[in-house]
Amino acid sequence: MTVDDGVAAVDRVLRGDVAAFAEIVERWQDPLVALAYRFCHDRSRAEDMAQEAFVRAFRALHQWRREAAFSTWLFALATNVYRADLRRRRAPLVSIDEVADPADAFDVAADHEDSDRRAAVRRALHALPARYRDVLVLFYFHEMDVERAAASLGVPVGTVKARLSRGREILRRKLVATLGTSDVPLEEISR
């Protein structure tokens, strides 16, 4: 299955073949769990959130208009589920142990100071107001693609750019206060 050719599986599900939904789950489970993890930093909770997103997608499959790619629709739906979940329950504090990904060779080799810095960045990100946090989470999840982040959030690209700029500026200020000074001018950061 390529990136957006889940259409055949979707058609089968819509014709009543529930088992065909397994193909959609298989294809999108890792990205959806990873996105949920970016929002909550708790593996178990991320899977719960992703499961909820899949169940909602199953329920709302007939609402996919096919004007946008299936992945765009699925990520937008999942983003809504995750944001609603975060509004209901506060995100847990991010511990250094939690943020270290065992599968990541960089993390294994990283020293304690580097872990502290990464944990500080994540904490600062999750301390941001939701409108900035969500944009930043989706921007980095979509490999810094503003248009895809905008599609996932269901807001105009201009709004994402403005929030991104402002969010990064706030984040950078928080980090300078926490970790020390930065010699990079603010204008360059908030580009």
Next chain:
Amino acid sequence: MTPEEMDRVLARDAQGVRASPRFAAGVMAAVRREAKVPPPIPFPWTRAAPGIAAALLLVVLAVASIVTTPSADTPPHVPVPLERAAEITTKIGDSVASWDARDLTIWVVVVALSAVPLVAPLWLVSAERDR
């Protein structure tokens, strides 16, 4: 911390996070459960339409009657049904005011007896639960 370092940290966040091996099976179990749930019963708009229309009409008439209320110097015109209702209410009020102890006792007994069929099942359920 430089912006590049910030970008690098945020871009690598959740890298390597994968769904657990049993995740897909769990999702499909939830999806199958969801598929078994009957679809929600749609609201019966066709059946409810006359009632809704009647209610709307009543609201419109009430608003219209308030808007067209005559000024203080003209005698108030009370519609006939409202006049009758006021008469009946007054009569009921008068008869209640003239009740004595015997009437009141009869009223209490009647109300208590009429409540038995309502209270008895609840009492039975509660007694069954305590057993």
